[in-house]
Amino acid sequence: MEQDRIFVKPIFTREEIKKRVAELGAIISKDYRDKHLFLIGILKGAYPFFADLSRAISLPLQVDFLMVSGHKVVSELTQNIAGCDILVVEDIVDSGMTWDALKKGLQKSAIKSLKLCALLDKPYRRKMSVEIDYTGFSTPNKYVVGYGLDYKGKYRNLPYIAVLDQISTEEEDLLYSA
Numbered sequence: 001m002e003q004d005r006i007f008v009k010p011i012f013t014r015e016e017i018k019k020r021v022a023e024l025g026a027i028i029s030k031d032y033r034d035k036h037l038f039l040i041g042i043l044k045g046a047y048p049f050f051a052d053l054s055r056a057i058s059l060p061l062q063v064d065f066l067m068v069s070g071h072k073v074v075s076e077l078t079q080n081i082a083g084c085d086i087l088v089v090e091d092i093v094d095s096g097m098t099w100d101a102l103k104k105g106l107q108k109s110a111i112k113s114l115k116l117c118a119l120l121d122k123p124y125r126r127k128m129s130v131e132i133d134y135t136g137f138s139t140p141n142k143y144v145v146g147y148g149l150d151y152k153g154k155y156r157n158l159p160y161i162a163v164l165d166q167i168s169t170e171e172e173d174l175l176y177s178a
């Protein structure tokens, strides 16, 4: 049964994530000190990372969210971002197609700058080249869950990141194409 799926050991523990998020927050706070930082969180996967990272940044930033499904942006921002320094917060960059779509959409607004912060970088299956400005961790070429990342809508609330055990290659291909 799906509920009985066993996880291998976490590849990134909650302590490791906490430490890395604090480091990223400090770097971003320094880089954006004199800027108009506006964080855009990509739902649903980035929600825990976004909440933790935004609180690790010691600047008076603004926030908004975009919903992405199947590499397409399916919602709109609620605020005007013209003139702002946009930092997009993503869960994981895999093929790069989501970032490509986001970049094209956001560049239509008269923004001052656009950068990407991704919790995880999985560079093995890139279809478009992506320059990630701030990366949490590099992941192995495996399907990972937890801390926002899902398997069929579940496991987002795990406080650590783990590789799914007992997953067939066929099943993994299906997950990626979903």
Ligand code: IMP
Residues within 6 Å of the ligand: 045, 071, 090, 091, 092, 093, 094, 095, 096, 097, 098, 099, 122, 142, 143, 144, 145, 149, 150, 151
């Ligand atoms: P990209 O558009 O291929 O770069 O993929 C980005 C999206 O694919 C992420 O935001 C995730 O929703 C999903 N994704 C890619 N790899 C994984 C994984 O290992 N676990 C869970 N979701 C993943």
Ligand code: MG
Residues within 6 Å of the ligand: 045, 150
């Ligand atoms: Mg997803």
